[in-house]
Amino acid sequence: MDKDLLLTRIIPETDPAREFFLSSPLGSLILKNALPAVASMLFMALYHVADAIMVGRSLGPEALASVNILYPILAFFIGLAAMIGVGGNARVAVLQGAGFTTNARQVLGLVVTLGILLGITGSLVTILAFNPILKVLGTSGSLGSLAGQYLQTIYPFYTTMILIFILEQTVRNDGRPNLATGVMMAMALLNIVLDYFFLFPLKMGISGAALATGLSQSLGALIFIGYFIRKKVQARPGLRIGIPGGGLPALKMIAYNGSSEFLNSVAAGLTTFLFNRALLAYAGSAGVAAFALVQYLIMFGSVIIFGISVGSQPILSYNYGAGNLRRVKDTLKITVVASTLVSALLFVLIRWQAPFLISLFIPNHPQATLLTRGAAEIISWSLLIMPVGIIGAAFFTALEKAGQSLLVAISRGLLFTVVGLLVFPNYFGLTGIWITPLFSEFITALITAYIFYRWIISTDRKDLKASCEALPAFKR
Numbered sequence: 491m492d493k494d495l496l497l498t499r500i501i502p503e504t505d506p507a508r509e510f511f512l513s514s515p516l517g518s519l520i521l522k523n524a525l526p527a528v529a530s531m532l533f534m535a536l537y538h539v540a541d542a543i544m545v546g547r548s549l550g551p552e553a554l555a556s557v558n559i560l561y562p563i564l565a566f567f568i569g570l571a572a573m574i575g576v577g578g579n580a581r582v583a584v585l586q587g588a589g590f591t592t593n594a595r596q597v598l599g600l601v602v603t604l605g606i607l608l609g610i611t612g613s614l615v616t617i618l619a620f621n622p623i624l625k626v627l628g629t630s631g632s633l634g635s636l637a638g639q640y641l642q643t644i645y646p647f648y649t650t651m652i653l654i655f656i657l658e659q660t661v662r663n664d665g666r667p668n669l670a671t672g673v674m675m676a677m678a679l680l681n682i683v684l685d686y687f688f689l690f691p692l693k694m695g696i697s698g699a700a701l702a703t704g705l706s707q708s709l710g711a712l713i714f715i716g717y718f719i720r721k722k723v724q725a726r727p728g729l730r731i732g733i734p735g736g737g738l739p740a741l742k743m744i745a746y747n748g749s750s751e752f753l754n755s756v757a758a759g760l761t762t763f764l765f766n767r768a769l770l771a772y773a774g775s776a777g778v779a780a781f782a783l784v785q786y787l788i789m790f791g792s793v794i795i796f797g798i799s800v801g802s803q804p805i806l807s808y809n810y811g812a813g814n815l816r817r818v819k820d821t822l823k824i825t826v827v828a829s830t831l832v833s834a835l836l837f838v839l840i841r842w843q844a845p846f847l848i849s850l851f852i853p854n855h856p857q858a859t860l861l862t863r864g865a866a867e868i869i870s871w872s873l874l875i876m877p878v879g880i881i882g883a884a885f886f887t888a889l890e891k892a893g894q895s896l897l898v899a900i901s902r903g904l905l906f907t908v909v910g911l912l913v914f915p916n917y918f919g920l921t922g923i924w925i926t927p928l929f930s931e932f933i934t935a936l937i938t939a940y941i942f943y944r945w946i947i948s949t950d951r952k953d954l955k956a957s958c959e960a961l962p963a964f965k966r
Contacts, residue, residue, distance in 0.1 A: 507665030507728050508586055511808035516820055524801030524825070526671035527662065531797035533671075535789050537678035537706075541685050542786050545699050548689045549636075553696050555778040556636035559766060563623050563641075565759025567612040567648065569752040574604045575656035577748020580888055581740070583663045583804050586729065587811025596735030598660060601744065603734045605656045609649025616645040636696045643697040647704030650711040657714035663804045664729040669717070677710035743890070750883050750895035757903030764911050765923065772920045773861060780861035781923075784869050791836040791873045792880065795829045799884035806888035815949050822885055822942075829877035837873040840866060868924040872931040879931060882938035886945075894941050902934035 511519070545553050578601030585594040616623065624638055654677070661670040681702050688698025718731045736743075769777035802825050809817040879902040886895035907930045914922030914929070 507663070507804075508589070508808060510665045511805055512587065512812050512814065516805075516817055517824070519805060520802060520821060520824055523662065523667050523805060524798045524828070526667035527801030528794050528797030530658070530671040530674040531793035531800070532790070533675045533678035535793040537681040537685075538789065539786050540682045541699055541703070542783075544685050544689050545696065549696060553636050555782065556633055556696060557640060557699075557782075559633065559637050559778070560641055561759055561762045563626075563759070565755045565762070567608065567652075569755030569759070570608050571605065571652040571655050572755050573745060573748030573752035574601055574608065575652075575659060575748070576751040576887055577744040577746070577892075578604070578656070579659045579663055580747045580803065580807050580890060581743050582660070582729070583807030583888075584811035584890060586663070587808035591728070592732070593736070595730050595732030597740050597744075598729065599732040600734040600736055600740055601656060601660075602653070602731055604744075605652045606649055609652045612648040612652075613645050616641065616648075639695065639697045640700045643700035644704055647708055650708035651704070654707050654711035654714060657711065657718070659800065659803070660729065661714060661717065662800070663807075665804075666717075667801065673710050673713050677706045680709065681706035746892045747887055747890050749892050750887055750899035753896060754883065754899045754903045757899070757907070761904065761907045761911075764908065765926075768911055768915055768923050769920075772915070772923065777861055777920070777923075780865050783862045784865045787840055787866060788869065788873060791833050792876060794832050794836070795877050795880045796884075798825050798829050798832075799881055803884060803888045806885065807890075810889045818889070819946065819949070822881075825885075826877060826881050829881055830874075833873045833877050837870055840870045840873070864921075865924045868921070869927050872928045875931045875935045878935040878938045882942065886941075891945075894945070897941065898934060898938050901937050902930060906930040906933045 514522075545557070578597060582594045582598050582601070585591075585597065620638070620641070623641070624634055658670050658674060661667075661673075684702035684705060685699055688694045688702055692698060694701070720726075721728075721730050765781055766778050769781055773780070802821050805821050806818055809815075809821070879898055883895050883898040883902070886892070886898070907926060910926030910929045911923065914925045916922070918925065
């Protein structure tokens with residue numbers, strides 16, 4: 491074992507966050523972490539929806555479609571940021587749970603450095619390949635012009651947008667979920683205010699929406715950076731941003747842990763590209779706008795589930811690092827049940843109030859409204875089975891079991907979506923495109939349930955073996 495690791499383990503620094511995650515009653519612990527994370531995710535969804543409503547009302551469905559058209563390119567950099575942030579924070583939390591505080595700080599320093607380098611690289615690539623990017627996406631005319639304006643405005647903010655993504659979860663890992671949520675809520679509210687100001691009084695068009703996002707997220711990132719600088723200056727215990735360390739082994743572990751998140755994002759970009767191509771062929775830009783609007787409606791369900799998984803991640807990672815498998819299993823059960831109940835309630839709400847919800851975005855566009863209602867009636871069923879795949883991928887990432895997490899991510903984000911798009915539209919036309927997300931979630935849920943079963947059986951056997959070895963030996 492490395493000498494520094496050994497020293498850290500023998501003489502551990504008192505860490506309030508570690509004691510909090512390892513010894514607090516599990517029910518209240520999950521509530522204290524999951525509720526702020528869910529609130530944060532909901533506010534993020536709120537600003538996305540508010541942004542879409544204001545863009546739709548100010549500029550029309552084509553402006554909404556232009557943002558969706560850009561997603562495949564942005565998804566690659568978002569995926570790298572997710573790999574660094576999720577994979578790195580899981581590694582940090584497991585190290586903290588095992589008592590390796592010094593090493594956790596070094597890995598966090600490495601993660602932040604990687605995030606900064608990624609943001610700078612992304613901005614440079616966008617500058618150098620601006621026109622080829624738009625060409626690859628197949629944009630033209632006014633749709634291409636709108637997409638270009640949005641991209642040109644947002645790329646200077648890549649670095650701070652990546653840092654806020656990374657550091658929000660780091661603050662949660664430090665036992666400060668309320669602070670993380672407060673910052674994200676303030677950022678979301680500021681984004682909404684700036685959206686209105688830039689789109690309506692100043693009439694800045696789609697560039698105004700991009701500027702509002704960039705400015706608000708940059709402010710949030712600066713607050714998180716200030717939090718860790720203050721901890722460093724005051725030499726406070728627990729998690730701090732240290733001098734980057736860990737070398738190649740740490741880089742490999744970060745990439746390994748975050749591989750499923752990277753694939754999830756890249757696959758989402760690829761499948762969005764495929765959906766857009768299919769929808770443009772079957773229904774034109776109105777079809778793309780309809781699919782984007784349904785994704786906004788489904789977003790509330792998915793972000794709550796993601797919020798529950800984000801809130802449970804430090805609980806899972808700390809306890810897994812400390813060897814408390816019973817608390818890991820109980821956390822899994824609670825998160826799956828809670829996510830399923832929430833998804834069922836949102837399914838009922840969307841089915842009941844779909845016309846009203848759609849009218850908030852595009853009140854005077856009957857063709858797009860009709861397409862969106864038809865899509866929502868089918869795609870909304872995926873809410874009932876979505877929790878299994880989302881919780882599964884996050885659960886295995888938190889335990890640094892990237893193989894299982896990657897399998898879930900491939901199933902949900904890529905493989906069965908591509909199969910659905912290749913098969914169903916040939917038989918059912920436009921309806922076949924709407925069926926595809928439901929098909930992908932259903933098959934993924936079956937696969938994830940089987941992986942859960944195998945993992946639980948495996949850990950039960952280890953527990954039984956450990957119990958038997960601990961029993962005193964009796965002579966016959």
